Amino acid sequence: MACIILSNLLPLVCLFYFSIYSTAAKPDGCGIRANTQTRIVGGEVSYPGKWxxxxxxxxxxxxxxxxxxxxxxxxxxxxxxxxxxxxxxxxxxxxxxxxxxxxxxxxxxxxxxxxxxxxxxxxxxxxxxxxxxxxxxxxxxxxxxxxxxxxxxxxxxxxxxxxxxxxICLPPPSLPSLEDRTAIVAGWGTTAFLGTSSPSLREVEVPIWNNQACLQAIGKNVFNTTLCAGGRIKSADACQGDSGGPLMMPMVDDRWAAIGVVSWGIRCGEPTKPGLYTRTSHxxxxxxxxxxxxx
CATH class of the missing domain: 2.40.10.10 (Trypsin-like serine proteases)
Incomplete structure (x- = not known):
């Protein structure tokens, strides 16, 4: 059993990682990037090996x-x-x-x-x-x-x-509130609503919303199994073609976990309408x- 602490989250959480790894897996485990170059994100093209x-x-x-x-x-x-x-x-x-x-x-x-x-x-x-x-x-x-x-x-x-x-790592079944923390979503989807897809992998940093605020913004279909994230001021969101991709958050040892799965949204990148993700921890x-x- 491997124990990890999520960055800035107080509780210690443990995952039985071995149950999803075969003997073919590398001993260094999940969520590790060989290319650790850093870059400010915000709707930009990523770089090879980052995700x-x-x-x-x-x-x-x-x-x-x-x-x-x-x-x-x-x-x-x-x-x-x-x-x-x-x-x-x-x-x-x-x-x-x-x-x-x-x-x-x-x-x-x-x-x-x-x-x-x-x-x-x-x-x-x-x-x-x-x-x-x-x-x-x-x-x-x-x-x-x-x-x-x-x-x-x-x-x-x-x-x-x-x-x-x-x-990538999985989150524990129970997580503290992620409200106002930021996560990253990446994909090859369109760069605007009904726009053209990107041939290169792109990434964007998105803030996580409170579910009640999300429900007020979206109006329906926000459940306890839903996680909402998106730009509140500037355009920052997943879009068509990004569905199914991970919403990612780092851990203190620089391991990354998929805290969400891109599910749906109203158009793309509207500051008052966050994207909706399946809450992986559930x-x-x-x-x-x-x-x-x-x-």
Missing amino acids: PWMAALYRSNTNQYCAGALISDRHVLTAAHCVSGVHPSKLHIRLGEFDIPGRLPTSSTQPNKSSSGTLLDENSNGNNLYSVEKIIVHQQYEPRSHLHDIAIVRLGQAVLFSPVIQR YTDWILSTVQRTA
């Missing part, structure tokens, strides 16, 4: 349409609305990428083989495209209200970890048991 757990989701013959986060050597955490009703054979996932191709090649694409020459550098393992073996959508997912908008994707092959492919036990059951 090595980011996953790009593709359906057959479509552009990248959702994101996710690698949480073990076989599992990606994402939003239910991204994968609900999708057959595993129609879904592919790219890992270890910074600049991504808009559409998967249509000719002789082999899962788990690099097909576009878009690998970051010599650290990438050449197996950046993965097939999907199983999709597990939360059993209580409600599409109309976005309640329980969370899912786990099991890859068809174990991941070979590298400096540009790592897994589902930590479900995630761990699901990953263990499908290991």
